[in-house]
Amino acid sequence: xxxxxxxxxxxxxxxxxxxxxxxxxxxxxxxxxxxxxxxxxxxxxxxxxxxxxxxxxxxxxxxxxxxxxxxxxxxxxxxxxxxxxxxxxxxxxxxxxxxxxxxxxxxxxxxxxxxxxxxxxxxxxxxxxxxxxxxxxxxxxxxxxxxxxxxxxxxxxxxxxxxxxxxxxxxxxxxxxxxxxxxxxxxxxxxxxxxxxxxxxxxxxxxxxxxxxxxxxxxxxxxxxxxxxxxxxxxxxxxxxxxxxxxxxxxxxxxxxxxxxxxxxxxxxxxxxxxxxxxxxx
Numbered sequence: 243x244x245x246x247x248x249x250x251x252x253x254x255x256x257x258x259x260x261x262x263x264x265x266x267x268x269x270x271x272x273x274x275x276x277x278x279x280x281x282x283x284x285x286x287x288x289x290x291x292x293x294x295x296x297x298x299x300x301x302x303x304x305x306x307x308x309x310x311x312x313x314x315x316x317x318x319x320x321x322x323x324x325x326x327x328x329x330x331x332x333x334x335x336x337x338x339x340x341x342x343x344x345x346x347x348x349x350x351x352x353x354x355x356x357x358x359x360x361x362x363x364x365x366x367x368x369x370x371x372x373x374x375x376x377x378x379x380x381x382x383x384x385x386x387x388x389x390x391x392x393x394x395x396x397x398x399x400x401x402x403x404x405x406x407x408x409x410x411x412x413x414x415x416x417x418x419x420x421x422x423x424x425x426x427x428x429x430x431x432x433x434x435x436x437x438x439x440x441x442x443x444x445x446x447x448x449x450x451x452x453x454x455x456x457x458x459x460x461x462x463x464x465x466x467x468x469x470x471x472x473x474x475x476x477x478x479x480x481x482x483x484x485x486x487x488x489x490x491x492x493x494x495x496x497x498x499x500x501x502x503x504x505x506x507x508x509x510x511x512x513x514x515x516x517x518x519x520x521x522x523x524x
Contacts, residue, residue, distance in 0.1 A: 279301075280304070281295055281297055281301065281303050281304070282303070282305075283303055283304070283305050283361075284306045284308055285305070285307045285308065285349065285359075286308050286309045287310055287311055288311075288349070288354050288357045288359045289359055290347075290361040292361075293360075293361045294361065294362045294363075294364065295361065295362070295363050295364070296363075296364040296366055297336055297363065297364070297365060298336075298365070298366050298367070298368055298369060299336060299339065299340045299342075299365060299368050300336060300337075300338040301336045302333055302336075303334055303335070304331060304332075305324055305326050305333065305334060306326070306330075307328055307330055307331065308329075309328060310328055311328060311351070311354075312326070312327055312328060312351055313349050313351060313354065313359070314326070314350045315347055315349070316349070317345055317346075317347040319345050320337055320340055320345065321337075322336075323350065336363075340365050342365050342366060342367045343364075343365055344362060344365075345362070345365065346360060346361070346362060346363075347360065347361050347363055348361070433523040434522050435451060435457065435523065436449040436520070436521040437519070438509060438519050438520075439517070439518050440511060440516070440519075441464075441513075441515065442514065443512045444510075445508060445509070445511070446509040446519075447508065448477070448506045449506070449507060449508065450504075450506055450507075451504055451505060451506075451507060454503045454504050455501070455502065455523060455524075456499065456500065456501055456502075456523070457501075457502045457521055457524050458521070458522050458523075458524040459485045459487060459498050459499070459509075459519065460495065460496075460497045460519065460521075461488075461489055461497070461519050462494075462495050462518045462519070463491065463493055463516075463517055464492065464493075464515050464516030464517055464518070465516075466492065466515035467492055467513055467515025467517060468490065468514055469490055470489045470511065470512070470514070470515070470517050471487070471488045471511070471512045472487050472488075472509055472510070472511045472513075472517070473485065473510050474486075474502075474507055474509055474521070475508055475509070475510050476505065476506075477505060477507070482507065483500070484498050484499070484500045485498050485502075486498060492515070499524050507521075509521075
């Protein structure tokens with residue numbers, strides 16, 4: 243139950259991280275930059291709000307008069323002149339041909355310009371259509387890479403949990419291979435009693451130790467392994483100590499030596515990659 247609860251918590255963390263990563267493209271797409279998408283310009287007595295407005299060519303601006311006097315928007319360089327009565331509003335569009343730059347506008351009602359009713363219009367470059375997709379694609383690629391990394395970490399944690407469960411007697415020893423094909427062993431001379439090759443979590447075929455004596459168990463990690471644990475177990479499914487070895491990186495080797503009685507044994511392995519285990523006389 244503890245393992246189930248722990249893995250459930252881990253899954254929630256992974257989902258939270260993945261959800262945040264998947265939301266990143268949407269957050270990126272929602273940022274419009276400095277140019278307002280649907281800007282509003284307000285005329286008061288006697289000023290423009292905002293005094294500086296940034297737009298792109300072709301933008302439509304809503305012009306609202308919140309003052310008690312008639313007002314006007316004039317921008318000579320773009321041939322724009324728009325009147326609006328008190329309490330009313332209207333719209334006008336910046337020409338699509340407007341060149342990026344800074345323009346001055348004013349209210350042409352007599353005396354208003356002289357009283358300081360002026361403003362600045364900044365025309366930004368037109369938004370590009372192609373490159374805007376690239377940040378989202380890059381973010382999606384990064385998201386995929388992060389998800390793969392998280393999945394690898396989860397698999398490694400599950401492997402470690404299985405090894406701990408087996409050590410604590412919470413797993414059923416000798417139950418067979420959890421993944422991949424069943425490992426097989428071969429007897430050999432020159433002091434080698436048993437050699438087995440495998441991948442992932444497996445239980446070897448039973449083999450016979452012909453005589454009581456001192457033996458050495460050697461665990462060699464493959465190039466794709468980052469964690470592995472191997473335990474020698476007797477015919478009753480009990481761990482035989484000190485024959486319990488662990489490795490934590492590719493190409494690593496771990497050994498354990500001790501006394502063994504004659505009889506039948508097998509090797510139980512929990513790992514996330516390929517490995518080779520050998521039992522030799524010592």
